[in-house]
Amino acid sequence: MKLDSDEVRAIAMEGRLSLTDAELQGAVRYINNFLEMVDRFKELDLKDVEPFAFAESVECPLREDVVGVFRDRDEILAARPATGPFFSVPRIMEE
């Protein structure tokens, strides 16, 4: 299955990426080579094979449900781009 440039551009938009024409050309080549590589799975009969999980994940460790307080709220706020005592996002109402 080959994807054309419109399909690849649409997939990139899903990942919130806009591509220049040169980037798009490279991405089309990349994704089609990638799909050719993973098309190899079709050679295998996988219908009775379970998806992978680590054996230990069934004995996933539990811990006490104890409330923890992050030591410095200001440090978190200092690390984000906006200024003021909050995180700021662009308007979303029209979307």
Next chain:
Amino acid sequence: MQLHELSVREIASGVRGRKFSALEVFEDCLGRSAACEGKVSALITTTADAGRQRARRIDERIARGEDPGPLAGVPVILKDNICTRGVRTTAGSRILGDWAPPYDATVWALLQDAGAVLLGKSNMDEFAMGNTCGTSAFGPTANPWDVARVPGGSSGGSAAAVAAGYVPFALGSDTGGSIRQPASYCGICGLKPTYGMVSRYGLIAYGSSLDQIGPFTRNVGDMALVMGLLARQDPKDSTSTCGTRGECFAELQDDLKGRRVALVRDFRDFTLDPGISEAMKKTIAALERAGAEMMEVSLPTVGRYAVACYYAIAASEAHTNLARFDGVRYGYTVNSSAGMKDMFQEVRSHGFGSEVKSRIIAGTCLTEPVRSEQYYVAATRVRTLIAREFAEAFENADCILQPVTPSLAPKIGEVDDDAMKGYESDLYTLPVNMAGLPGYSFRAGTDADSGLPVGLQLVGPRWSDGRLLSAGLALEKILGAPVIAGGGN
């Protein structure tokens, strides 16, 4: 011998015994890094002032008769995807800007508790996606054995720094070979621990079911010492499931008598650089002389499907993990009046490099409902077959000896136009991550023509990390320990 040439053990013992001070060690390591950095470029950030302060505090504690811990005054470098409170952490990307995490990764907290001193944060392929250290937004790192060549990746900065003698140990992360491959290209020791042995809390995620943090050192004894401190079950990471298994690093046995070491039959016909073939022959001879029993195992699914399976899973996990970088919570952002989607798009399109964008697109494509069953879910089923195949192989063998890469470190800029061909060169490393196994990369010799180091790896069943290092110790006694590279001088 200068202080920067000492091992982890020698530095800690010298500082604790007041033979020299933590500050003297730090200054000597800093001097060594300054002498090499112009040509090697292993570091994104150097923490000279904070490191000096911390080294002074270690010395003060010793003067008061306190014990700062088993890594007292030992300088360390961390890959720049390991969070360090108050110290810029970039993951080799523009998109994090000058983000300084408000918390420490568990591994860094453990090292601090043991007395280690941070010298800097090392260069890496952007978000750990690459095998040359060339996709970093901060430019490439060079191999300290030949500065025209790559150090490997993605943890290339950490490997180059240890090889050049900036520090006696560093941490990296390994999602598909990112510790073992640069360790091999730079001629040092690198361990990708069993998945679950070391906490991933505070590691900027690439492929969460594959990522594992591990050390680089210049000898196997130091590796065991550092791993003994890092192998802890962490309540902050539910996939850290080692329990008390970290005790395996307490004492290594160098006796190989009767150990069954396997070669992979399905790799036999793959082409290797002559220097690597030669190192395989010499290492097999060394193992046999030490009493190991050589045998063969078969991994046909690994040989044919591992690369495709790995990249399908890694890209799918990466596109999810990297969805959080949107210009709201971390450093890099843009002023966009057009709305949220436009802002996300602008930040991500300018903030990510081309390799990262390609893998996000691949991951988005493979996990779309229309294709998910055919590709992503199929890959998770193939992964089960790969893990089963390894488990069966380890019913007969104690460990596997194999190359790390098919060729020696390439020149900087020598990149194949077809990314898939570059991915194929990861065949020897990435199956280990898919099955969650430990892999130990060690220096096995020197290529006669180029003078470049040649690395090989030992792979074992889950939780056999201590036994792998024991075999590594026996081999180190025969083959010799790594030495410090020229670093462009």
